Amino acid sequence: MTTLDVNAGPLKGQMDKLFLKKRLMNFAVPAAIILYLGYVCFAFDVPGLWQRASLDNARTLVSDSYSYKTHVTRDNRSGLVTYAIEGERKGEYPEGMRPAWVSATGDTTVIDLEDGHVVRFGPETIEYDIPGYGLVSATPSRSKGVQAVLPEGDLPEWINLSKNRLAITTDAGRLTVTRNRAEVFRYFMGWELFFFTLDSPYHGMGAGELLSRAVSGEAGAIANDIWTNKMWRHGDVAWAIGETILMAFLGTFGAGLVALPLAFLGTRNFMPVRVVRFAARRVFDFVRGVDSLIWTVVLARAFGPGPLTGALAILITDTGTFGKIFSEALENVDEKQIEGVASTGAKPIQRYRFGVIPQITPVLLSQLLYFLESNTRSATIIGAITGGGIGLLLTQAIITQKDWEEVAYYIVLIVLMVMVMDWFSGWLRKRLIQGDAGGH
Structure with missing residues (x-):
């Protein structure tokens, strides 16, 4: 028997142990990672987090990031109706101005949300005509809360009704009625009032007219109105x-x-x-x-x-x-x-x-x-x-x-x-x- 044959046995045993160790490591490391991820999943309550997640809120936040809301608000005590971008005082329409989709006749304000959705602020009752569902009316009272009248049948998920509050959310907009006020807001695409606020003389002007005014000597005033914009600061x-x-x-x-x-x-x-x-x-x-x-x-x-x-x-x-x-x-x-x-x-x-x-x-x-x-x-x-x-x-x-x-x-x-x-x-x-x- 040669020296090579004598050493072959121990060498083979060492190589087998080395390969076995590597195979165990190849399985052990991924297994340890999987076990750790499983522990993290339950320790941080990932399933519960997913159940608590609100996709509706997520969609609302995403839509709010690239759109804005125009609010039409009525004070139920005085009957005064105001119009404001994002409901802010800084974005309030000047007196005598209102959005084109709002009309007023006497004590009644009609808000056209398009596609058949119409909201009416009457002297005492607020009405919302919803296509495919019917007419919803609400009468706010300081002593009785909000008295609502809805079409017969089960209450839809997009209507939230309690003694003192009515909230209706549709694709056309949202109506909220409480004892003290009624409010409608409607979404529009874009970042409204990004350059000029409603009280600026340059609001609503096109790029061509702005350029013409800038060339004629109003460049400083235009830049100042943008720089001091109260909404976007x-x-x-x-x-x-x-x-x-x-x-x-x-x-x-x-x-x-x-x-x-x-x-x-x-x-x-x-x-x-x-x-x-x-x-x-x-x-x-x-x-x-x-x-x-x-x-x-x-x-x-x-x-x-x-x-x-x-x-x-x-x-x-x-x-x-x-x-x-x-x-x-x-x-x-x-x-x-x-x-x-x-x-x-x-x-x-x-x-x-x-x-x-x-x-x-x-x-x-x-x-x-x-x-x-x-x-x-x-x-x-x-x-x-x-x-x-x-x-x-x-x-x-x-x-x-x-x-x-x-x-x-x-x-x-x-x-x-x-x-x-x-x-x-x-x-x-x-x-x-x-x-x-x-x-x-």
Whole structure:
């Protein structure tokens, strides 16, 4: 028997064990992932969450993001009827004006919702003629609530009726009647009053007429009406975006200025004292280990709300991150360049300035500009906590649940802002680090 035959048995056994272990791992890892996902599914009550989800509410929110509502409201006590976009006082029609689909004769207001849907505000009774269902009438009374008369049969799901309230929701619009008021609103596509409010002399003008007026000397007045729009607040939104970018800029570059000198304390080749080096690295770990949102909450309690509080939260978190990145870059510098500068008789500070900084500058700029783009997104959320920036406007619009087209508007602006900052930081990185390729 040869030596090869003697060793073949143990070797085969080892190979079989190795293949068995790999096969078990190939099955064990997917099985562990599946078990974990199953645990998460029940721990977070995913089935219950799906059952509680309201697709009707989801459809309403989506439709609200690209459409608006015109409200027709009657005060049941005084009989006064008002018309307003989104039901807001800022979008209220001036006296003597009303939507084209509303007519008034004496004490009766007729609202044509099209396709046969007609609502009438009478002196005492509100009527809604619904095609395919019949006439619904409601008489509000301060002592008896809302007395409604409906066609015979079961109450449809799209009618909500109680002693003090009647609500009818159809594809044509919605009618709500309570003791004190009756209100109809109707959906229309678009973002109404985006440029000019109803009290602006330029409301309803076409692009051609606006251009003609701008050329004839009214460009400033047109721009001012857009900028001071009371419904969409373009001026406030532009200021909020500026605050968000300022928070990201101050936090990012402030962290870079603080982290660079501290990074020298955390490197083996520039700080021989191990205790100092250890302490510097632990400080970096601590400040970057606490998320910027937590720092935001802490600092907001200490210094109060404001954009500078958000910038300081970004600065503290990024100081730890930059300190770690910069110290690693410093440990990889070429000692020969430092020795070359030292051979000219340069002092220690001059060695750092001309022998070290030029080597790590590409890393510094690359990381600073990358984090500037990333922190622009973070500043949006931080601004919602500190009370500044576009994040605050977005949070306010979401909380009120009133104008979801404004929420969509702010989200679009945030996405555009991040895209522009991403493009700008990439362009600046290329110019500063790689140089302008067109100039060679």
